[in-house]
Amino acid sequence: MTARPSYRIASIPGDGIGPEVVSAAIKVVEKLTKKLNTFDINFDHIPWGTAHYKQTGSYVTGNALDTLRNYDASLFGAVGAPDVPDHISLWGLLLAIRGPLQLYANVRPVRTFPGTKCPLNTATEGIDWMLVRENSEGEYAGQGGRSHVGQQWEAATEVALFTRVGIERIMRFAFEMAQSRPRKLLTVVTKSNSMRNGMVLWDEVAASVAKDFPDVTWDKMLVDAMTVRMVAKPQSIDTIVGTNLHMDILSDLAAALAGSIGVAPSSNLDPTRKNPSLFEPVHGSAFDITGKGVANPVATFWSAAEMLIWLGEKDAAAKMMGCVERVCAAGILTPDLGGTSDTQGVVDAVCLEVEK
Amino acid sequence: MTARPSYRIASIPGDGIGPEVVSAAIKVVEKLTKKLNTFDINFDHIPWGTAHYKQTGSYVTGNALDTLRNYDASLFGAVGAPDVPDHISLWGLLLAIRGPLQLYANVRPVRTFPGTKCPLNTATEGIDWMLVRENSEGEYAGQGGRSHVGQQWEAATEVALFTRVGIERIMRFAFEMAQSRPRKLLTVVTKSNSMRNGMVLWDEVAASVAKDFPDVTWDKMLVDAMTVRMVAKPQSIDTIVGTNLHMDILSDLAAALAGSIGVAPSSNLDPTRKNPSLFEPVHGSAFDITGKGVANPVATFWSAAEMLIWLGEKDAAAKMMGCVERVCAAGILTPDLGGTSDTQGVVDAVCLEVEK
Ligand SMILES: CC(C)[C@H](C(=O)O)[C@@H](O)C(=O)O
Ligand SMILES: CC(C)[C@H](C(=O)O)[C@@H](O)C(=O)O
Numbered sequence: 277m278t279a280r281p282s283y284r285i286a287s288i289p290g291d292g293i294g295p296e297v298v299s300a301a302i303k304v305v306e307k308l309t310k311k312l313n314t315f316d317i318n319f320d321h322i323p324w325g326t327a328h329y330k331q332t333g334s335y336v337t338g339n340a341l342d343t344l345r346n347y348d349a350s351l352f353g354a355v356g357a358p359d360v361p362d363h364i365s366l367w368g369l370l371l372a373i374r375g376p377l378q379l380y381a382n383v384r385p386v387r388t389f390p391g392t393k394c395p396l397n398t399a400t401e402g403i404d405w406m407l408v409r410e411n412s413e414g415e416y417a418g419q420g421g422r423s424h425v426g427q428q429w430e431a432a433t434e435v436a437l438f439t440r441v442g443i444e445r446i447m448r449f450a451f452e453m454a455q456s457r458p459r460k461l462l463t464v465v466t467k468s469n470s471m472r473n474g475m476v477l478w479d480e481v482a483a484s485v486a487k488d489f490p491d492v493t494w495d496k497m498l499v500d501a502m503t504v505r506m507v508a509k510p511q512s513i514d515t516i517v518g519t520n521l522h523m524d525i526l527s528d529l530a531a532a533l534a535g536s537i538g539v540a541p542s543s544n545l546d547p548t549r550k551n552p553s554l555f556e557p558v559h560g561s562a563f564d565i566t567g568k569g570v571a572n573p574v575a576t577f578w579s580a581a582e583m584l585i586w587l588g589e590k591d592a593a594a595k596m597m598g599c600v601e602r603v604c605a606a607g608i609l610t611p612d613l614g615g616t617s618d619t620q621g622v623v624d625a626v627c628l629e630v631e632k
Numbered sequence: 633m634t635a636r637p638s639y640r641i642a643s644i645p646g647d648g649i650g651p652e653v654v655s656a657a658i659k660v661v662e663k664l665t666k667k668l669n670t671f672d673i674n675f676d677h678i679p680w681g682t683a684h685y686k687q688t689g690s691y692v693t694g695n696a697l698d699t700l701r702n703y704d705a706s707l708f709g710a711v712g713a714p715d716v717p718d719h720i721s722l723w724g725l726l727l728a729i730r731g732p733l734q735l736y737a738n739v740r741p742v743r744t745f746p747g748t749k750c751p752l753n754t755a756t757e758g759i760d761w762m763l764v765r766e767n768s769e770g771e772y773a774g775q776g777g778r779s780h781v782g783q784q785w786e787a788a789t790e791v792a793l794f795t796r797v798g799i800e801r802i803m804r805f806a807f808e809m810a811q812s813r814p815r816k817l818l819t820v821v822t823k824s825n826s827m828r829n830g831m832v833l834w835d836e837v838a839a840s841v842a843k844d845f846p847d848v849t850w851d852k853m854l855v856d857a858m859t860v861r862m863v864a865k866p867q868s869i870d871t872i873v874g875t876n877l878h879m880d881i882l883s884d885l886a887a888a889l890a891g892s893i894g895v896a897p898s899s900n901l902d903p904t905r906k907n908p909s910l911f912e913p914v915h916g917s918a919f920d921i922t923g924k925g926v927a928n929p930v931a932t933f934w935s936a937a938e939m940l941i942w943l944g945e946k947d948a949a950a951k952m953m954g955c956v957e958r959v960c961a962a963g964i965l966t967p968d969l970g971g972t973s974d975t976q977g978v979v980d981a982v983c984l985e986v987e988k
Contacts, residue, residue: 362825363832371826395754395863420792420829430796432830436776440786467877469718470727473776474788476719503859503885504893507751521823525881529859537860 282316283587286343286350286552290325290369292561293571294353300573300623301351301580307627308596315589319351324369326357335368341377344552349583352556353576358563367418370556375412377551379544380442381449382411382520383582384527384558389574391604391613392535399510403534406457406515408450409523411544413442414474416520436521438474443481449547450517451489457514462494465502465518465526478519502526506533531558538612539604541578543586555583569618572610574600577626599629638672639943642699642706642908646681646725648917649927650709656929656979657707657936663983664952671945675707680725682713691724697733700908705939708912709932714919723774726912731768733907735900736798737805738767738876739938740883740914745930747960747969748891755866759890762813762871764806765879767900769798770830772876792877794830799837805903806873807845813870818850821858821874821882834875858882862889887914894968897934899942911939925974928966930956933982955985 287302289295302319309317322343329335335355337343344350355369356362373379388394388402396403419435447464454462464482468475479496486494497505499522505512506529518526531540540558557575565571577600584593603625609615610622617625643658645651658675665673678699685691691711693699700706711725712718729735744750744758752759775791803820810818820838824831835852842850853861855878861868862885874882887896896914913931921927933956940949959981965971966978973981 356825361832363828366825367828395752397753398751415790416826418828420827422829422833428796430833432794432833434792434794434827434830436790436792438788438790440784469712469722470772470877470880471776471790472719472723472774473778474790476717477778477786477788500881500884503881504888507885507888521826524823524826525856525859528856529863529885532860532863 280315281588283318283348284346285317285319285583286322286347287319288322288324288350289353290355290561291357291365292354292563292566294325294355294561296566296569296571296619297557297573297576298351298353300619301576303623304577304596304626304630305580305584307630308592311630312592312595315592320347325355326360326365329360329365329368335365336372340373344373344377347552348587349552350554351580351583352554354557354559354561356561371416371418373554374544375416375418377546378412379546379551379554380410380412380446381545381547382409382523383407383453383543383545384409384523384530384540386527386530386534386540388534389536389539389604390601391607391609391615392539394533394535396507396510396533398508399533403510403530405513405530406453407523407527407530408446408453408515408517409527410442410446410518410520413437413439414520436474436519438477440477440481443478444485445547446517447481447485450515451485451492451494454492454494454515455489459514460492461514462492463502463513463516464494464496465499465516465522466496467499467522469498499526503529506530527558536613538572538610539574539578541575541582543579543582545586553583553586555579569620570611571619572612573619573622574604595630599626602629636671637944639674639704640702641673641675641939642678642703643675644678644680644706645709646711646917647713647721648710648919648922650681650711650917652925652927652975653913653929653932654707654709656975657932659979660933660952660982660986661936661940663986664948667986668948668951671948676703681711682716682721685716685721685724691721692728696729700729700733703908704943705908706910707936707939708910710913710915710917712917727772727774729910730900731772731774733902734768735902735907735910736766736768736802737901737903738765738879739763739809739899739901740765740879740886740896742883742886742890742896744890745892745895745960746957747963747965747971748895750889750891752863752866752889754864755889759866759886761869761886762809763879763883763886764802764809764871764873765883766798766802766874766876769793769795770876792830792875794833796833796837799834800841801903802873803837803841806871807841807848807850810848810850810871811845815870816848817870818848819858819869819872820850820852821855821872821878822852823855823878825854855882859885862886883914892969894928894966895930895934897931897938899935899938901942909939909942911935925976926967927975928968929975929978930960951986955982958985
């Protein structure tokens with residue numbers, strides 16, 4: 277007899293619509309867990325974010341990394357507030373976790389979701405891509421500085437730092453991801469024509485890792501040309517891997533081309549499983565609709581389902597996504613998708629599906 | 633009586649389809665000049681490119697910047713060949729000119745052109761944007777390096793270098809550009825949430841330059857979010873300004889969304905007019921179709937027309953573009969636009985229009 281699995285999750289709702297969408301997702305996951313009755317899951321509320329920063333001068337309490345290591349995973353909402361510079365809030369919380377906790381694989385599935393419309397008439401069957409973003413170094417290494425601040429001759433740098441180890445591990449992850457998908461297609465995105473150091477190293481590592489995956493068909497593409505391909509030949513794409521910044525840009529574009537950034541999930545994974553992975557919707561804090569009760573919870577549902585898969589609960593995740601998709605297909609949608617439902621309405625409808 | 637204007641142009645066809653499209657454009661410009669008979673223009677052939685590199689070890693002869701300073705402008709084709717690493721060819725020629733010659737404003741008009749179809753069903757009336765790219769520094773400063781090459785602990789940097797002067801001059805240029813257009817709308821693109829130095833300086837300079845342009849409505853947008861806006865709300869956009877890399881990416885995306893990268897022109901301007909500006913199609917060398925006689929010459933026609941405007945020959949440019957647009961609207965198009973014409977067919981049709 278195996279012990280009944282039990283998971284401890286750090287819930288970090290954060291700012292803006294974060295609390296609304298995270299509590300929506302927790303309700304659905306708890307309903308599902310009760311219904312299935314095959315594992316336990318407990319969410320601890322962790323009050324990090326801009327309110328915490330305003331009270332204490334810090335976005336987090338104590339050593340955030342050590343705190344998170346007590347959990348099996350984290351479910352994250354959003355961070356950022358209109359009255360704090362973005363780089364303070366982001367580096368105070370999210371970017372203080374992703375890199376330092378070695379959550380090096382940011383995985384972003386993108387597909388045309390039931391209830392959303394693909395705005396591209398080159399993709400009449402919709403889009404189904406898997407985006408893999410290097411999440412621990414590169415343009416987000418946090419390096420650089422400003423000199424002669426405020427002088428006319430002021431100069432500033434942003435330093436992208438790449439390591440062979442960092443590139444190799446994400447490349448291997450991406451090839452495995454491509455290998456696990458039916459089309460076994462991978463595109464490696466770089467910008468090695470104008471950037472001659474870290475980007476050339478990316479090209480070299482890609483070519484060497486590719487040798488271990490003879491069954492994966494791969495090609496290399498410059499990031500600018502990749503945007504053209506995404507628009508003009510969407511069906512030629514399956515899995516994509518690239519740097520922290522390049523894939524930040526391409527994943528937003530991909531979600532928009534698929535139909536809505538409002539449903540896009542993301543997983544920040546430590547594939548070695550030494551550290552707990554973090555799951556979050558891509559959309560951010562969206563202060564314009566905060567507190568109105570109309571935030572779209574689907575991206576967080578999907579992120580929570582990815583978390584369940586990561587924890588080993590594949591069937592539960594499949595059931596959850598099935599329910600979410602049926603609700604969306606039935607037109608129970610928030611206003612951002614052209615619907616008239618509020619967040620609670622979507623939650624109730626999904627919970628009803630779970631009960632069926 | 634004013635003297636009849638006379639212009640000397642450096643023609644640098646370069647690699648791939650560069651020679652085909654540049655000679656096509658020269659034919660049209662010469663036909664037009666003869667017809668109008670109000671100014672003279674002479675093209676000197678400058679044989680820089682990969683063949684030159686293979687013979688001499690250098691992409692250029694002597695001091696390229698001094699050579700170009702003998703001309704009123706340059707008309708450039710493309711650079712890059714399958715058997716030379718891209719970073720060698722690009723930095724051997726194009727990137728050795730743009731920055732060092734202080735051609736700091738890369739201007740890229742993007743619009744849905746007669747004969748092309750906008751693939752977005754969010755933009756049924758097509759697209760008409762003006763993209764302004766910083767062209768002398770930032771991510772293309774050419775800085776960075778590799779250490780411990782080939783070792784497992786290899787590390788490499790790509791250093792983006794920004795200066796207040798560099799940002800201020802392109803920002804001023806962009807605000808003036810926005811001011812000259814009917815909608816007087818400008819979006820400043822940065823990534824100052826994750827990048828805390830040069831990108832924050834961009835934000836600060838934008839806010840300060842904006843004070844001098846009270847009649848321009850401007851906003852700020854993160855580069856990732858900008859891709860979403862381009863797809864989802866194309867009509868909310870008019871003029872955009874951003875860094876060398878960000879606008880490299882966004883200008884390719886914009887051209888694809890408008891209908892075809894094959895018609896996209898660009899101007900590399902020194903707005904102080906100390907140095908001759910350089911005009912080039914965006915498409916690149918396109919080796920897959922080189923020598924087949926089917927390259928689309930429209931991007932180079934349009935680039936040459938922008939050159940005529942820059943030289944002061946607005947009427948000639950307007951006439952030239954009118955002829956090109958009529959030919960495209962009549963369906964005389966190369967295969968990349970779904971047509972059956974070859975390059976020569978398009979040239980002949982445009983020359984016939986010029987004669988009318
Ligand atoms: C919030 C921000 C720092 C973040 C990023 O740029 O990585 C976001 O855009 C994302 O894509 O997760
Ligand atoms: C050829 C290449 C260096 C160039 C760039 O990246 O600037 C091209 O993509 C462009 O947009 O002009």
